[in-house]
Amino acid sequence: MMHFDSLQGWLTWQESLHPLTIDLGLERAAQVFRALNPDGVKPPTITVAGTNGKGSCIAYLEAIYRAQGYRVGAYTSPHILKYNERIKIDGKPVSDELICEAFSRIESVRGDISLSYFEFGTLAALDIFRRSNLDIQLLEVGLGGRLDAVNIVNPDVALITSICIDHIDWLGETREAIGREKAGIFRAVTPAIVGDPEPPASLMQVAADKQARLYCLGKDFGYKKQASGWDWFAGDRQLNRLPEPGLKGEHQFRNASSVILAIAEMAETLPVSEASIRQGLEKVQLAGRFQLINDEIPVLLDVGHNPQAVRTLVDYVTEAFPGRRIHAVFSMMKDKDIAGVIEIMHPVVFDWFFAPLANPRAAMEPLMREIFAQSSASNVFFGFNGFSDAFAAAKNRSQESDLLLVFGSFFLVSDCLAEFEKR
Incomplete structure (x- = not known):
């Protein structure tokens, strides 16, 4: 025992x-x-x-x-x-x-x-x-x-x-x-x-x-x-x-x-x-569901990781943040419909930053590059060594009137909240 x-x-x-x-x-x-x-x-x-x-x-x-x-x-x-x-x-x-x-x-x-x-x-x-x-x-x-x-x-x-x-x-x-x-x-x-x-x-x-x-x-x-x-x-x-x-x-x-x-x-x-x-x-409160952190540039977190959840996210950002440029820090598990999620999101996202996760179930960079190459999305950035790195790059390319969107996986939102807690 x-x-x-x-x-x-x-x-x-x-x-x-x-x-x-x-x-x-x-x-x-x-x-x-x-x-x-x-x-x-x-x-x-x-x-x-x-x-x-x-x-x-x-x-x-x-x-x-x-x-x-x-x-x-x-x-x-x-x-x-x-x-x-x-x-x-x-x-x-x-x-x-x-x-x-x-x-x-x-x-x-x-x-x-x-x-x-x-x-x-x-x-x-x-x-x-x-x-x-x-x-x-x-x-x-x-x-x-x-x-x-x-x-x-x-x-x-x-x-x-x-x-x-x-x-x-x-x-x-x-x-x-x-x-x-x-x-x-x-x-x-x-x-x-x-x-x-x-x-x-x-x-x-x-x-x-x-x-x-x-x-x-x-x-x-x-x-x-x-x-x-x-x-x-x-x-x-x-x-x-x-x-x-x-x-x-x-x-x-x-x-x-x-x-x-x-x-x-x-x-x-x-x-x-x-x-x-x-x-x-x-x-009512719930971490990671359309959760807004008011930073110098506002950060919106969402754990949505399937097409239905992401359609809801698109409707929400369109209504709540009209006209803002959206910089997406993004990651997903490899067994999910990644291509479907990107197709639904890409009309509202200005640029994408892939954040690799330290999880055996997560999609790695080669797979993500392949899926993005076959998608309609443009302005996709790779080569980061984790959430902090990808988030810093997205923030660098943002202005005060923009929105930073962190979405696609519980693990990614977790990394983001852990970073904000450290501050």
Whole structure:
């Protein structure tokens, strides 16, 4: 049985442990979870899956429930600066010590069952939350839904934000295949909320087969923007003149609408006032989602790394920064649709600076040169030895009226925020 005194020791060991970084299938994690938690008791649970918007939905839920005074646990991934960000209680990352204790408990019951890095983290979060006297736990699905370790817990409400093509190696190459995987978080007679305006037929089919209580955006609930604020409605339930969501972009109205319905569906167990909904919508914060740093030249950060997320980013910069020259510091993982992302972005980007990442999954310079050569983008700069170098070059070519845009990967945004923290 392994034991480490530091969180970093545990994480380094976990990374080396399991032959597959992603090993989909619930049986192993479920078995360890039963050993950790034989009575099966859990806090009320909302599970959130989807291609984009998961982090935003968890952030709204967390902000609204905390505004109401509830004790909230939130599990998300990946982290941006520190692993602890993945497991938060009342808005604060838990301590190294708490996570190490959870890892020790998992290790003491695991026997010869092999677990991936992600499964260790998920089990630790669930174990910490179970012992922390929470009013509610919010769980973000890492990948897909059906076979993701988070799905060992039966949610009281399941929410799917959006469905588009990402992670094709694991989830399939079509929205139909991906929709089927995401819908794996649905349960019988349990509210299943879908914030994608055009859900694939496969998702509707799984909901029907499971006899989930399905609510679809645009059909069973929706929103309407007004001159001041916006209105939310679901059947005869409505809220009027709500403040604009604190996270920016049109898609945030869809995310916020889905969240308000989830809260309404949980109201018998956890009542929430309209005042708390308003406060949460306004106060919500999330690193790396259209995050603006007001420096001499403003810096906009976004973790968008698939075509749907990047279309949203284009709409946002066009609306929020009209007429500005945009200098993009850019990097992506090699298994993503890099060419698709560049095609969508290039009409709004003045010049590009490729920032190589120290990550085995990241696209390296030769691959990036090849993809850019075949794209419509021009003014592309290479030859930098990391984020700082690329960012300095982009800043050098900028004027005060321009915008520096750092986007394309969680790891890149992490490098950028780490640099600003050092200052």
